[in-house]
Amino acid sequence: MADLSIAVRHVGDVAILLPTGFINAHTVRDFEDTLEKLVQDGRYTILLNCTDLSYISSAGLGAIMGLIETVREHGGDILLSNLQDNVFAIFDTLGFTQLYRVFVDESQALAAVAPERKG
């Protein structure tokens, strides 16, 4: 099994990323490339569905941090859903749950941005 694979699909103008595996210094380049390609394609609302993400290190957090201002400047956001306990602990310990909107599941995340998408 690969260390990290990332599936991407789109619901309206929300790009949904489903990483499977782990994001650390070894795999972060693939994660960064995927995020950067979405932004280059004008996809500024990105939902990270973490159902199959076993862990994320600071390398992965840095990749998200590096794009958060860009997507928000374009009216978008980076959302998180389906976080496993240890992944939530990483975001929460660093206080990042104040910076990112975290949802229990994908449908709640999509519902939360639905008015924004209509607007």
Next chain:
Amino acid sequence: MDHAQFRLIIPSQTRYLNLVTGLAKRASLVAGLDDATAAKVSIAVDEAVTNVILHAYGGEGEHSVELELRFTEEALEIHILHSGLGIRGDQMVLPDPKEYIKHPRKGGLGLLLMSRFMDEVQFKADEVSGRNECCLIKKIS
């Protein structure tokens, strides 16, 4: 209980990070820590070894990183030894999470995660051997 310890030496390449995080997690469970704490220890080890590979060795993959795990009744100690550039404890500057959130940027989070997830993080230099060490300690409550 007698103290126990063993060593693992890996090449300074990020492809082996998952090997050491898996080991750290298993070692934590053997030491008597719970699943959630074991996951945190494994993240701290990922960060520490990543720092050695990328910063102490500048990303050069032909060096070695030695992990020494020590089990005592009081704590699990993970010593990460290398011959690259070292940092002293007083050089360990942790970013302020509140400031970080106000001004998002890449980098600087690894040390913060290590310090939050472990009970002690120590940096040492052995002038005789010329090696540097990062010591991560998790107490067993």
